[in-house]
């Protein structure tokens with residue numbers, strides 16, 4: 001029996017994701033769903049979609065709600081479909097090395113089962129203890145392992161999707177990739193942010209566990225100085241599974257709240273995988289590249305600790321405040337310029353912002369600057385909008401873009417894809433979802449409860465203005481007391 005809830009408290013819990021909106025935003029958005037359902041099987045999802053269709057109610061797919069752009073939050077009320085109740089492993093095909101699961105399973109649960117059988121997941125988000133497979137695919141996920149094995153679109157073989165019509169389709173072949181054989185339907189749903197259909201089953205590749213997984217860390221005295229080392233690394237033929245970095249402020253904050261964190265300046269950690277002899281050679285090459293470019297090799301214990309901490313970037317939330325990340329992709333060549341540009345924005349908006357990130361592929365760096373704030377206050381969302389807008393523009397001006405669209409960055413679609421490209425995406429949405437019930441008001445438009453969508457020009461102007469308001473507001477003081485307690489900060 002599918003669970004349904006109309007309880008007010010419960011519905012309130014589903015009216016936000018990682019970054020709650022202040023209640024002032026209720027004027028524009030009806031974030032509180034009318035009901036929450038928890039399906040167990042594909043047929044439950046079909047039934048829910050048909051009900052939404054017949055009553056003309058929005059339906060919003062939700063995983064764990066760890067994405068910060070409002071993808072799983074209603075803007076016009078309706079039904080939230082909580083997919084975490086569909087969390088079964090359906091089959092593990094060891095002969096062909098593919099696994100088929102329901103989409104609400106967390107990465108951690110799946111990884112543990114595969115680990116016991118001698119396999120591992122080629123790519124997973126650093127939010128893997130909580131995030132679901134369906135949510136990650138919905139956001140066009142990247143993450144730990146992407147540098148070597150590819151992102152969501154590369155590792156997904158097939159998706160079962162319930163369309164807004166209630167029809168069920170399969171987007172690929174379970175055992176072979178989607179090269180040729182017509183347009184790639186897997187990729188159509190990867191990154192569609194829950195606006196085209198509900199993923200009810202995922203088949204993806206798994207890999208035998210490597211003989212060796214070895215993290216190695218190098219410190220640099222300044223984040224921008226990492227640029228030349230990273231450029232050299234991506235040209236070197238050494239392919240770590242993962243490359244992640246953090247600036248000094250990130251570690252200072254952690255130490256200030258009593259966490260065990262390195263006190264070595266900025267740090268880059270690479271996770272090498274493969275046969276032991278190959279990893280030995282790779283480590284030697286990395287040592288040469290990093291030290292020739294100003295890095296200092298750190299002890300094994302430090303690298304092991306950083307690897308163990310790879311999915312706990314936001315421990316600062318334990319201070320009882322929000323940590324709101326901005327996420328951008330930029331060409332590797334622009335890394336130092338974008339770090340400098342980010343710092344300028346931080347100064348203008350009077351924020352304190354640690355910068356963490358990963359090398360997404362050999363051409364691209366993903367930067368995730370985050371700041372501490374009381375996320376329930378209007379001033380915080382003002383800062384969030386202003387900061388994210390400026391950060392996205394900075395990335396765009398440097399040949400990159402913000403990661404994801406969600407509610408607030410849908411206005412970027414025409415900028416990123418051009419007028420005609422954006423129109424094609426809107427047309428695809430219209431063909432698949434003519435009644436506009438599937439997660440409306442996101443990705444292709446910023447919809448409101450008032451029956452109109454915010455025009456992109458107005459949305460961009462409003463977000464820019466919020467940054468200007470933040471400039472005249474007092475400096476944020478969250479975390480200052482804690483930082484002051486560090487003698488060497």
Ligand SMILES: Cc1cc2nc3c(=O)[nH]c(=O)nc-3n(C[C@H](O)[C@H](O)[C@H](O)COP(=O)(O)OP(=O)(O)OC[C@H]3O[C@@H](n4cnc5c(N)ncnc54)[C@H](O)[C@@H]3O)c2cc1C
Nearest residue numbers: 063064065066067071126132134135136138142143194199
């Ligand atoms: C600490 C931290 C680290 C993170 N690290 C990474 C990272 O390394 N890589 C990365 O890519 N992201 C990362 N993220 C962002 C986020 O955690 C991921 O995008 C995550 O995979 C989202 O999963 P979720 O289950 O929480 O999805 P939700 O937030 O619930 O949903 C995300 C989107 O997917 C849609 N959706 C959810 N389930 C389905 C479904 N079954 N069918 C169709 N659409 C669906 C929703 O409507 C929404 O638009 C991180 C976030 C945090 C807080």
